[in-house]
Amino acid sequence: MKENIMGSPVVPVAPSRGRLRPLGLDEVRVTGGFWARRRHVNATVSLDHCRDWMERVGWLGNFGSAVEARRGREFADSDVYKLLEAMSWDGEYDVPAPLVEAIASFQEPDGYLNTAFGRPGQQPRYSDLAWGHELYCYGHLIQAGVAQIRARGEGELAKVARRAADHVCATFGPGGIEGVCGHPEIETALVELARATGEQRYLDQAALFVDRRGHGTLADPEFGRAYYQDDLPVRQATVLRGHAVRALYLAAGAVDVAVETGDEELLAAVVRQWERTVARRTYLTGGMGSHHRDESFGDDYVLPPDRAYSETCASVASVMLSWRLLLATGEPRFADLAERTLFNVVATSPSDDGRSFFYANTLHRRRRGTLPPADAESPRAESSLRAPWFAVSCCPTNVARTLALLPGYLATADDQGLQLHQYADAEITTGGIALRVGTDYPSHGRVTVRIDRTPDHPWTLSLRIPAWAQGDTALLTDPDGARRAVHPGTAEITRHFRPGDEIRLDLPVSPRWIAPDPRIDAVRGTVAVQRGPLVYCSESVDLPGGRDVDAVRVDPSVEPADGPDDTVVAPGELAAPGAPHDAPWPYGPVDPAAPPAGERSGIVLVPYHSWANRGPSTMRVWLPTTDPRGRS
Amino acid sequence: MKENIMGSPVVPVAPSRGRLRPLGLDEVRVTGGFWARRRHVNATVSLDHCRDWMERVGWLGNFGSAVEARRGREFADSDVYKLLEAMSWDGEYDVPAPLVEAIASFQEPDGYLNTAFGRPGQQPRYSDLAWGHELYCYGHLIQAGVAQIRARGEGELAKVARRAADHVCATFGPGGIEGVCGHPEIETALVELARATGEQRYLDQAALFVDRRGHGTLADPEFGRAYYQDDLPVRQATVLRGHAVRALYLAAGAVDVAVETGDEELLAAVVRQWERTVARRTYLTGGMGSHHRDESFGDDYVLPPDRAYSETCASVASVMLSWRLLLATGEPRFADLAERTLFNVVATSPSDDGRSFFYANTLHRRRRGTLPPADAESPRAESSLRAPWFAVSCCPTNVARTLALLPGYLATADDQGLQLHQYADAEITTGGIALRVGTDYPSHGRVTVRIDRTPDHPWTLSLRIPAWAQGDTALLTDPDGARRAVHPGTAEITRHFRPGDEIRLDLPVSPRWIAPDPRIDAVRGTVAVQRGPLVYCSESVDLPGGRDVDAVRVDPSVEPADGPDDTVVAPGELAAPGAPHDAPWPYGPVDPAAPPAGERSGIVLVPYHSWANRGPSTMRVWLPTTDPRGRS
Known part of the structure; x- marks a missing residue:
């Protein structure tokens, strides 16, 4: 580190060099409008909602509980830390001191801190780097500590974070365990702690982790080593791949290391990966990750709307990456993607009331679902409607911290x-x-x-x-x-x-038709509507006669028009309810005749971020056109 | 049971009633052609290949090994049994007596038999019905026993199977454990053992298992209870759903029960499920299952070609189901689907040399892969090329038994x-x-x-x-x-x-264009070619100039023509190698101008079952058309 930059503004990312200097939460106030409403709900409802759920499912109680009473998945600690980070950024919120005390008391004398490993009756420390998430949890702890340092002044949480970081350097530094965590996150956190404290060794450790990855030190899992980016060194990769959140956190950490060490080669490698990922592996919404199976990026142009995973956390991570690249380069394309992702994925996840969340953000919902129970954890990432909490509940706290620090992105x-x-x-x-x-x-x-x-x-x-x-x-x-x-x-x-x-x-925010690159096979023959930064969708609750969205055909030869209340009216046709009927076999001769025309209609579209707030529905972003040719 | 039908022909399925009587392997000989070649390779190469691999990875040795030396997943026993079944049907093959002896010796006095559960140091018997696969393994053991009874006369293997079946009836019958297995398979096996032995109690137990399922006795897993068909009773379901192999095995067992008990309502329920599944959830190849994540059916019309799972075992199970429905009803539509599935999925899985197999059968491969190592288990179901063995290796033995008994389907x-x-x-x-x-x-x-x-x-x-x-x-x-x-x-x-x-x-086997139902979003704007029962594909090794298959556009206004050696030549265009170039963002205005025409060319297509036999390639079944409109 060139200098101790303690006293930097209240920001999540404070590079010591780069094209632009971030402004802090003490310098930027959001006073109204789209984001103020969401930030208000976040501060007054969602933070408590997350705390209450973690109390209820036992994750808060893990700090201090007996081994057999520990609850949640191996990474449950991280959600506690993400919530503490969110609370720390929010100037109005009292960070709960007893919780911080419990965490501090739970920390081992050598700085080790994890509720799932290391005690008698548990797996030993660092016995499962691939899946154990211990370093990942430190990462979120350290980010919470940095938030405390910057927003509240050094306190207990920051001390815990520093002790953990010192432990990481001692354990994984030169001469220590030559491993990396199966889930990147520690890298970006350590750089930020270095920035917040001026301690060079945290940066060195982050750089070591970035360079160590990609050499196959982790086991080859069913999904392949690309799952945790251990297939190729960061400098050699040409595109983001594998588990989307992992890939994006790692890329963010690599940018941080590159900026602080003046490593232009590393920065250029991440920019190159970002470019190809945006050109070939990103949904219209900015969402990333098209595989449900391994929550990963698909191959180039594999962007199925109906099986879009587009995890909320990946959108948070994508904004983190774009923000770092914007600060480093000053190029507006990074802010463009951040805007798209904030309005269409981050804003889509929480319900209007801030008490339920999408984990995955599909672009096409075919079945009307049922409301998840309001008082139970959802076992599934893929719910038809927003759920109050998940067995793996990374997304709500990630949304919470993003909304809390959002003024910092303006x-x-x-x-x-x-x-x-x-x-x-x-x-x-x-x-x-x-x-x-x-x-x-x-x-x-x-x-x-x-x-x-x-x-x-x-x-x-x-x-x-x-x-x-x-x-x-x-x-x-x-x-x-x-x-x-x-x-x-x-x-x-x-x-x-x-x-x-x-x-x-x-700015010209009139609605416009958008067509996909012909290589995105899954949406061939369809168009979407965008209005300003907002992606629109057809939702069945807006269709007459109880139709589902598959009845919609649109006519892109006529421009869509503004409707009332931020809706858009798209020219098109509606098939009769229930049509077409099933054939016994859904494949047949090419039929040169035009399919029967539907009823001509203006199709009401709503902003994608607002869907599923009016009960169970079907929804689609990409709308087939009224092309008369063939059966399609 | 009406009567003891021991002495029935050498068939996998011998209903005591129904529209048609199956002919046995002692009545039908395949003497040449497409299937004779594959059966020859199966009998002379693949059976030994499977036995050698299971020897090598320790699954054979599990019968008799110490607890800590046990190898393979919890269902590894089932593959040993499937191989024994395949060997039993094949008249030329000597079923290895020492292996059967080892299995018989391993069986507990009360009939319990499983290498993964029940011994000191292992989980207790039946402590994990959802995932333990104990009843599933019995199912395959019993099918092997039936094959032995019918093809070889009652012997040691058949005795082991009967003891296991008796144990199942004693343990899960009235007054016993009121549970079902997370993986159906025992149902169809027990009915067949009842048919082969005349023992009514096996049929009763199968009927009990069928009726017990669908009442939520298994835990709600991440994928939902539909994963193992425990969401809805069989009689109430309207479509196959959840894990495809599980769904199809269960349906086969339900048909068996329905036929033997004269339960028309149950039979009609399965026929209804089959109809909707075929109309809405089946690939052009006959393949079933479109989710990688949970190996399951997708929602109606979710049939992405590039993420087709289409597990080989699901095709085997689908043929089993269709065969049972054909015997029960005499309706040719069931044989139609079986033919399609046999030629396009079952025949696709094994390589020409019978030493490697596809587990998943995608309809669109975007990246040229690399050859899996010839001497290692593949950790992944999704390989770019056929792999010699898998960590979960259900498919090779399922293909082996299907080819062994194939004459019985004629x-x-x-x-x-x-x-x-x-x-x-x-x-x-x-x-x-x-x-x-x-x-x-x-x-x-x-x-x-x-x-x-x-x-x-x-x-x-x-x-x-x-x-x-x-x-x-x-x-x-x-x-x-x-x-x-x-x-x-x-x-x-x-x-x-x-x-x-x-x-x-x-029969008119000239090639013809096939268009999909417009509700199958993933293949809108494309067509495929079928010639007789064979689905065709474009494979990059047949394209000039090192192009990948995404360069292909076809013109369905002109008929495809026969080429040499079972190829088809489809009229179309080839984009220049490397075209089109990336835009920074793959979504943009609708462009009414025609895209630049490619080079006019006859596109050589090959039977889908033959793809990936000439080294790494890209491949697609559904081919975009040369429609000049818009960007698509």
Whole structure:
């Protein structure tokens, strides 16, 4: 580490170098709109909901319980830590001291801390690096500790985290166990602790873990070593592969190491992997991971909408990765993907009331499901509706910490000025600059930036023009009222701003048809609708006559139009209820005649993030077209 | 049981009632052609291959080994039994007496027999009905015992099987454990043992198991109770669901019970499930099961070709079910599905040399894989090429027993005469009838039946006209040379046959385009080619310039044509190698312009069953069309 950077702003990621400087939760306040509503529910409902569930299923009680009374899967500790991280970022929330005390008391004198391993009657420490998740749990503990250091000042939780990190360095450092964890996460956490404390050894250990992976030190599991990225060294890989959350956490950690060590080769390797992953292995929603079996990326272009796994945690991890790449490079494409993922996956997972969550985020639901019981753990990641808790419940706490730190993803600064990456009602104060952002985004495209305080010299306000605006006109109005067209990428205004200056950005959020790359076989012959950053879907509750969404055909030769309340009306047809009837065998001769036309209808579409909030339904994002040719 | 039917022909299934009477391996000989080649390789190579592998990985040695030396998964015993069954059906093979002795010695005095449970240091007997597979293993033991009774006469193996069956009745009968096995299989086995021995109690126990299932006696696993069909009683279910092999074995057992007890309601329930499963949940190949995660059926119309699981064992089980339904009802649709499944899944699994096998049978392979090592177990069901053995190696022995008993699936008899269901070079002798079938089917469509011996009174020869012939003309020529068109279903000739009479059937096996039901989203905008019962595919080794199969577009407005050596040449286009290039994001505006046309080319297609026999390749069954509209 070049320097002790304690006293950095209240941010999850504080690189000591890189293109952009993050702004902290003490510098950016979200004051209204889409994200403020969700952050309010998160702070006032979801944090308690997660704590209550973990109390109920015994995960909190594991710290201090007897071996035979321990509850939950081997990684249950990590969810406690993720919740503590979320609570720490949230300035309003009292982090429960007795819980932190219990964790601290449970820690062994040498820093070891895990409720599932190491005690008499349990498997020995580090006897199962592939599946035991011990280092993974430290990772989340350390992230919680960093949150405490930055948001609350060094306290007990931070001390526990440091002792654990010291133990990791002593145990897995040079001369120690030459292994890695089956689930990456410790890497990014150790770098952040190095940043927060100035301790070089944490960074060194993270770099060691990154370089150690990919050499087949973990057993070859049924899914193959790519499952935990142990098939290829990070520097040699060309695409993200294997378990999506693992792959994305590892990539985030590799970026952190690359930035702190000035390792351009490593950074370029991750950028290359990100590029191919985005071009070939990412859903329209930004979701990643198409296999249910191993929660993994599929091969290139394997993106089935009906079997989309698109785990909520993978979306959290993807935003983490994109944010690190944005800070390192300043390139808006990383903020583009983060925006898409935040609005369409992170925002989709929690219910409106903040008490239930999607684990997997399918893009096509064929059967109306039944409501999961409100008072039971869901044994399944794949539920038809949001569930209050899961046997493996990584997603709710990951959503909670992401919403808690979300203001940190909105803006950055550099020597030239200030950059706005995500648009929300917000107040930003940093250095000599204070400004307010006012917007109804993403419902409407107007974003107004009002300068309240400014240094008495010229500086640059940068605004991301989203890639989704391509082909349409975005307009930027400067404080003098001069308007100009701006294009996807970055628009800048450099001037000697005065308090009271207003800058206005008008983004073209009218709905538009989106077609997939022809290599994505699973959605051939279909189109989707996007409006601004929001992906839309057809949901059966909006269809007349009790139809399911498979009755929908749309006509992309006519533009979709805005409907009331953020809906979109898409031109199309509805098949008669119940049609078509089954043939005994669903394959037959190519029929050159047009299929019978359905009833012409405007199809009401709703934002994907809002689906399944009105009871059991069927849903699809990709809609077949009214192409008259063939049977398809 | 109505009567002791010991002395029934050498058949796997010998119902005491039903529409058709099966012919035994002592009545039907396959003398040449497609299946004779495969049966020869099976008998001379694959049986030894399976025995050698099980010797090597320790599964044979488990019978007699110490607890700590036991090898393999909890169901490893079942593969030993399946191999013994296969060996028993094969008249040329000496069933290894020392192995049977070892199994007999290992059996407990009360009939219990399992190498994974029940000894000191192991889990107790029946302590894990959901996952322990103890009853499943008995099922395969009993099927091996039945094969021995019928093909070799009652011997040691049959005695072991009867003792096990008696133990099952004593333990799980009225007043005993009120449970079922997590993996159905015991049901069909017990009915067959009842048929082979005349012991009513085996049938009663099977009926009890069938009725007990579906009441949630097994734990709710991550996949849901549908995984092991414990979600709904068999009589109430409307479709096959959950783990495909489990679902199909259970359905087969339910048919057996229904037939023996005259339970029309139960039979009708299974027929209804079969109908919907075939109409909505079956691949073009006849393959069943579209989820890798839980090896299960997907929802209706979820049939992704690139993630097709289509387990080889499910195809074996599907043929077992269809055969039972054919015997019960006489309806040719069941033989249609069996034919499709035999030629396109069962025949696809083993390599030409009989030393490696597909476990899963995908319909679209995107990456050229690497050859699995010839001398190691494959940890994965999903291999890019056939593997010599698997950590879970249910499929090789299932193929082996199916090929061994395959002649039993060709023909049946009833009071009116003889029915030919599957076409192969064969000699059939039953009652007063002897005939020879000569054919190059499925390469060519001509089937000649020559009567060698006949009773001196009229009888009916029935010939299945396959459903795939729909829309084309099949011709039947009677012994007088009179020709008539015949249609899918059953064609009959009733006459006073004379020795030397020849009947000729000409089936239209020219290649034809096949389109999918529009509700199968995963293959919208594509077509496939079928020729007779064979499904075809494009394999990269047949494409010029090192292209992969994603370069192929076909033009279904022009008919495909026969090529040399059972290939088909399909009109179409080939994209330039490497095209198209990646966009940074694979979703964009709908482009009304036609995509650039590829190079016009005849695309060489090969039978699907033959793919991956020429080294690593990419492959697809469903081929996108040259539709000029949009980006798709």
